[in-house]
Structures are given as structure tokens and as C-alpha cells.
Amino acid sequence: MGFSMAVYYGYTNVIRGTQSTLNGNPVDYAYAPSGTWRYSGEDTYFVVEENDGATVFNGDGDVNEYVDSAERFGGAWEQTVEVDGVDRQVIWDYTFTVTDGTNTWRVGVIDVDLNNDNDVQDAGENGYFLVFPDGMPPADTNLTTGGITENDDSTPHADLGGSVVCFASGVMIETPDGPRAVEDLSQGDLVITGTDGAQPIRWIGATTVLAQSDLAPVVITAGTLGNDADLVVSPQHAILLTDWRAELLYGQEEVLVRAVDLLNMDGVYRRTGGLVTYHHILLDAHHVVQSHGIWSETLYPGDMTKQAVNPVARAEIEALFPDLAAYGPKAAPCLRAYEAKLLAAA
Structure with missing residues (x-):
């Protein structure tokens, strides 16, 4: 179609991974959580900038712990998020669910390459952001985790967020x-x-x-x-x-x-x-x-x-x-x- 411009996806219904716990302990989002999950604090937002036409979104496609070459700086489908005034490489890792027994919410795990070394294995990078595409579950409430619902290369960031007012x-x-x-x-x-x-x-x-x-x-x-x-x-x-x-x-x-x-x-x-x-x-x-x-x-x-x-x-x-x-x-x-x-x- 002739489009090669950057596309900006702004997301609400977001928390930092550090706001959440699993069975009372910090969560390592390198793996799908299993047990009693909860979060506290206020929600935030973030914005992903990506080159239009991207078809790979969640890293290398194997363990999702490395930024795919197409998603890196200078790649055809470069994807970044600004953290502390610096653009960082970003990938969507996987989506899991939490439930209170009646309602179920999807939780998208967003990994940020904080030191831009092409992997998301360093401290604090896995689950830097958590996105709730179905709306925010209640804070300070014990919720039970479910299984992974999405974990493939072709699920775009846009499936987890929104756009600016227009x-x-x-x-x-x-x-x-x-x-x-x-x-x-x-x-x-x-x-x-x-x-x-x-x-x-x-x-x-x-x-x-x-x-x-x-x-x-x-x-x-x-x-x-x-x-x-x-x-x-x-x-x-x-x-x-x-x-x-x-x-x-x-x-x-x-x-x-x-x-x-x-x-x-x-x-x-x-x-x-x-x-x-x-x-x-x-x-x-x-x-x-x-x-x-x-x-x-x-x-x-x-x-x-x-x-x-x-x-x-x-x-x-x-x-x-x-x-x-x-x-x-x-x-x-x-x-x-x-x-x-x-x-x-x-």
C-alpha cells in the first residue's frame, strides 16, 4: 500500500509488573504465572512506536527472550517504547488470564529491553508493563491465574491497546x-x-x-x-x-x-x-x-x-x-x- 511511516499505539489499562505479586512474592514474567495473583497501586500508560507493516511482535519466536532482528533499532519493523526519556526496544511476550471466579481478564505481558542489548533477560525487563485489554481488574484483590491464551508471532501490539482520541x-x-x-x-x-x-x-x-x-x-x-x-x-x-x-x-x-x-x-x-x-x-x-x-x-x-x-x-x-x-x-x-x-x- 505504500505505507512505511511509524505507527503509534497508545495503551491505557496498564500497570508495571513490579506492582504485582504471585503467592505473595514478586513475579518473574519470563514464565507464565500460576497461583494467586494480585496487584496494587494506580494504573499508568505507555506508547509503542512501530514501523508500519510489522508482522512479528513477540521476539525471536522460540522462547521470546530475544528481540527479533526485524524489531530492533533499524529493523524493518522496529518497535520501541520510551522509558525515562530513552527509546527502548520492546516486545509483546504472551497473554495469560486472571479470574475472580466470575469475571476473567486477559493480561498482556510486555517486555522492555531496558539496556537495548537485544534480549529481555536482564532484571526488571520481563513483564515491565502489564496490559489489561478487557479493562482493569480490581486492585488489592486475590485473583487466580489461568493459562496462556496468546503466544504467537502474529498477534500485534494493537490487539492489546488503543489509540489517541480522534x-x-x-x-x-x-x-x-x-x-x-x-x-x-x-x-x-x-x-x-x-x-x-x-x-x-x-x-x-x-x-x-x-x-x-x-x-x-x-x-x-x-x-x-x-x-x-x-x-x-x-x-x-x-x-x-x-x-x-x-x-x-x-x-x-x-x-x-x-x-x-x-x-x-x-x-x-x-x-x-x-x-x-x-x-x-x-x-x-x-x-x-x-x-x-x-x-x-x-x-x-x-x-x-x-x-x-x-x-x-x-x-x-x-x-x-x-x-x-x-x-x-x-x-x-x-x-x-x-x-x-x-x-x-x-
Whole structure:
């Protein structure tokens, strides 16, 4: 297809392996754990940068303790993650499960080559990150480990994570002059926000990726949430829901729910195949904007977002907002995956 650009996969629902224990002891993720597993502390995030077109993801294909030559610096499918300001080689090792007897969560083991010596056998490298593609299990809770569910070269990093917040081409955004296609908007154009009227776009960017796995867009079909047409967004794009159940459960009348966490609803599905272009809209503060009759978020320029866009876009955002700490809070609380499921079931 002619694509050789870097692709950035940003992942939430992540902890460090050092936050977990097995039977009360630290875990060596060079082997699949077996026993009573638990973790403590807050979740984090990370971003994998890989050369587009990669087909090998979990190392040498034998014991997954060496970085495949294609995944190394300069390799055709180079894959890296930034740790302490330095790019490190990274592989996905395997996926296992944990359960509380009722619910089961997958746990993806991500190994980081901290000293870039082409193996992941040194201290702290195996299971440097643990990813929960089905949402976070409860912290400080004893869970029973299950078997390995994925351990092959062709399972991509994208199967374990998500992407930055963005609208797909064709989505109509409300402006003072009426709805306009997101791909036709430019820096300086005004868009209608939920709380502060018309606000200018400070930065707008676009990324084209293969619509597959966790980069495939989520479609909220017309009428599902009161929208008058299909809304197509990236999986991590958050939709504003106003619901009495949110206030009852979380003390908030309005909450943001990521599109991927709405997939259990009738009328919400993934659209796979071909290419998709995602557009990122950044305002002077985090807002919700209206598209097809419902409200959803603009880009929030946190550390994860800065890492999950290409270097040129990152430099532009940093030039506009050199002090991201002063950017302000999110437009509304954003529910985690398990909280969204509780809301849908209430």
C-alpha cells in the first residue's frame, strides 16, 4: 500500500509488573504465572512506536527472550517504547488470564529491553508493563491465574491497546455556521462546545492507519445514543453521557465513556478493513463538541497524547502549550472500563 511511516499505539489499562505479586512474592514474567495473583497501586500508560507493516511482535519466536532482528533499532519493523526519556526496544511476550471466579481478564505481558542489548533477560525487563485489554481488574484483590491464551508471532501490539482520541473522516462537527466535515476544519475555525459556546481550534492533525484490531474505528449507529447519523470515532474517543445512573453510581450527572467500552451496547460495533483517517481537534481547554447530535471530547494534550502522535505533531502541540500542567482539567470524569460496564448494567 505504500505505507512505511511509524505507527503509534497508545495503551491505557496498564500497570508495571513490579506492582504485582504471585503467592505473595514478586513475579518473574519470563514464565507464565500460576497461583494467586494480585496487584496494587494506580494504573499508568505507555506508547509503542512501530514501523508500519510489522508482522512479528513477540521476539525471536522460540522462547521470546530475544528481540527479533526485524524489531530492533533499524529493523524493518522496529518497535520501541520510551522509558525515562530513552527509546527502548520492546516486545509483546504472551497473554495469560486472571479470574475472580466470575469475571476473567486477559493480561498482556510486555517486555522492555531496558539496556537495548537485544534480549529481555536482564532484571526488571520481563513483564515491565502489564496490559489489561478487557479493562482493569480490581486492585488489592486475590485473583487466580489461568493459562496462556496468546503466544504467537502474529498477534500485534494493537490487539492489546488503543489509540489517541480522534474523529474519523466524514464526521460532522457543529460550528456557528452549521455542521462541517472534520476533514474540512482548519486551525482557527470555530466549533461549538458544550459549556463555553464557540471556541477556536488551536491545532488539528490527522493520522491514517489500517482499520484492524484495536485501531479499527467504533461506529455508534444512528439513534443509539440519540445521534441522528452514524458517529465513527477511534476506540479511545470518549462520549459524554448524561444519565441518572451515573449520578447514582458515581455522583456525577455527566460522565465520559470511551467508545470501546460501549461495544456491548446494541448499535455499537467495530468497522474493520481498509484504511481509516483519524482527525485530532485541540482547543484551548478540554471540551466536548457536538457531532451528529451527541457530545464527545476533544483532544486532551497529556503525556500519553504527546507520545502517541508523530514527532512533528508533538512539536507543534508543545509549541502551542509549553506548560501542559496549566492546560486544565478534563471536561468531565472519564469512566474506566469496569465502571462503564456497571453503568450499562444498572
